[in-house]
Amino acid sequence: MERTSVPPIHNVAICGGTHGNELTGVYIVREMQKQKMEKAGSVSVTTVETNPRAVAAGRRYTEMDLNRCFTDVLLSSPITESTPYEVRRAQELNAQLGPKGSAEAVDLLIDLHNTTSNMGLCLIFYSIDWITLHIYNSVPVRAIQLDIPSSKAYSLESVGKHGFAIEVGPQPNGVLRADIFNVVKEALDLTLQWLQKFSSGRNFERGTVEAYTFVKSVDYPRDSAGKATAVIHQNLQDNDFKLLRSGDPIFQTFSGDILKYEGEDLYPFFVNECAYYEKKIAFHLAQRKTYSFPPISVKND
């Protein structure tokens, strides 16, 4: 692979509170604002508490999941009296940090999330992006790739020229844990260090990374009224990213029966994520794939 020149990263936005009850990002952003952290070397840093109304309410969102509002359709929908708060807020954020897909958009957008699932520290991104893969290669995380075209990408990080979510768990909604706060702070510090080296002209070598690519979601078993009749089996609980094979138990019904997985071997993630109950998702399944990335260096302006 030939060395690829990549346009410089002049500015980065670090966002928290997109889901108001995921507290790591809220407190990291507030601390960076308190410390007046506006530069990392030559890279400008902007920090944004993205859904302050949901943070104040201690809820994921007030009227609609903000992190599903960044599709081209919702970002361009006319605002009327009945427009949910989060759609208005998405358009404000798009004006501040985007517009999505434009030359004015922030160079890199990092959005901080938590999960109740035992996923450790993950980067979640849409398309394969050399910057993201190089950063991932320098920070000890797992990577999850969602194969969705940019126009349909629904989450905040799609507004930046480059973007990813940092997703960390397990942490209950509404709770702040020191271990997770520290892990995210360290990942951000390493990312900013990488960006400074990249900006200063350093070459980064080729490499390969493993990433989990979303395949499908699995819902809970339900009765004729649509109510869930089972809970995640304890052998699957907390075992995100451990290969699930046909015949492995996945659910325990409330009356005590065990239901088993049938299908191809895949990797579960977002196992028993609180916010996915209403989305009818018990867990996602992924394939593990290896991605090669070229050596890169900054393209001078």
Place this chain on the structure above:
Amino acid sequence: MERTSVPPIHNVAICGGTHGNELTGVYIVREMQKQKMEKAGSVSVTTVETNPRAVAAGRRYTEMDLNRCFTDVLLSSPITESTPYEVRRAQELNAQLGPKGSAEAVDLLIDLHNTTSNMGLCLIFYSIDWITLHIYNSVPVRAIQLDIPSSKAYSLESVGKHGFAIEVGPQPNGVLRADIFNVVKEALDLTLQWLQKFSSGRNFERGTVEAYTFVKSVDYPRDSAGKATAVIHQNLQDNDFKLLRSGDPIFQTFSGDILKYEGEDLYPFFVNECAYYEKKIAFHLAQRKTYSFPPISVKND
């Protein structure tokens, strides 16, 4: 100690959903209702989903913490248009399962709770009560005693002639875990077995149990505007019931400083409980005490 005769337990109420986002009790009560579980031997069993409006909203409560509404003052306060939903509901429950302190009250009231703290399976009770101590001695749990007189006792279990809360964690609010569901189900099964043996005239021998007695609460450090400036230190996080000694770290400030405990050696519990952020409680501290209880048998009617 002489054998003590204790009036029989004819009926028991098993309650869940007093906090609408603590899901173990909600799903255990619903499953018992589905199975039409109305008797355990000669003991009548009533199951109640106590705060259905909060359960539907996926919140701890809608207007006021229901489990702080069972004081004599609130149970006898006149209902007006501005009375919070939970005070009305407390009075309904008191009419159904009490009245508190009366001969008509249910013999034993068990209320099912979850915590985000790593407390395992605990029984929480007010006064020392031979029935509760004997049950605790037959079920593998920790016991927590709150030394509050009955008239000021604020939680649902104080409505029964005997009563305790089963408190289990860690489980995030809004999440149902199979391991915790199974532990609570087993504790209830063992409790109902004990009640059947007691009703059928069996003698229970004297013994001693260890219980944690509430001493005081510790708040987060705060800035001049009243905002918390720190998170529970990771050495204390998840270490409920491990002796805290002077000099042990208890908080990490958001800027990275470590704050240490000063005071007598005590046992922390409810460490980093989500619902206690608004109550300004970072953790409780307890003494461990040994309680002796007499041999008991049922007093025939």
